[in-house]
Amino acid sequence: MATASLVASMTSVGGAMANTNRTVGSLVDQVQVAAITPLSMQFFCAKNRSECASSGQGQVTMSPNLMAVLKQVNSHVNRTIRPERDTADVWELNPTSGDCEDYVLSKRSALIRQGVSAGALRVAYTHTRSGEPHAVLVVRTSDGDYVLDNLNNSIKTLRASGYNIRTISSPNPTQWTAG
Secondary structure, three states: OOOOOEEEEEEEEOOEEEEEEEEOOOOOOOOOOEEOOOHHHHHHHHHOHHHHOOOOOOOEOOOHHHHHHHHHHHHHHHHHOEEOOOOOOOOOOOOOEEOHHHHHHHHHHHHHHOOOOHHHEEEEEEEOOOOOEEEEEEEEEOOEEEEEEOOEEEEEEHHHHOOOOOEEEOOOOOOEEEO
16 A cells, blocks of 8 residues: 655635645645634624524535526626625625625525525635625535626636635635635
C-alpha cells in the first residue's frame, strides 16, 4: 500500500483560517476551510431561527421544473426589492428596499417555501467585476452550482457567472467555509 505525507500550513484568508496543503506521492486531499459566519448573518439567524434551520439534502436534482422555479423566484425578488445601499448592514427578509444580502435571504426563503431543500441553498460572498463585495445565492444541483444574483435576472452556472466565491455557507447557514 502506497503512503504519502501531507504537509499543511495555516494562512489567514479574509477572516477565515485557510489550509495551504501540499501532497507527497499520489494522495490528494480536499480540505474545507472554516470561515467566520458574517456577523449580520448571525444577528439575522438569532432573530429568524426558522429561516436559518439546516435541513434537507445538500444537493437537489436539476430538472426543467426546478429551473423554472429558480427563474421565477430570481426575477420576482429582483423586481420586488428596490436596490439601496445598506448603511447599517442589517440583513432583512423581503424588504421594500435593500442590498444584495437582502435579495439573497429573500430568494432563499421563497425557494424553501417552493419545496427546494434548504441544505442546497448557499449564501456566498464574491466580488463584482468592478471589485465591490457582493453576495449571491448558490443552488447546489446534480448538474453543478447555479447562481441567483440581484444584478442579473439570468440563472447561470457558477462558472458562467464569472464569480470567484470567497466564502460560502454550508448546508447549515450558520456555518461557513472559505470558497
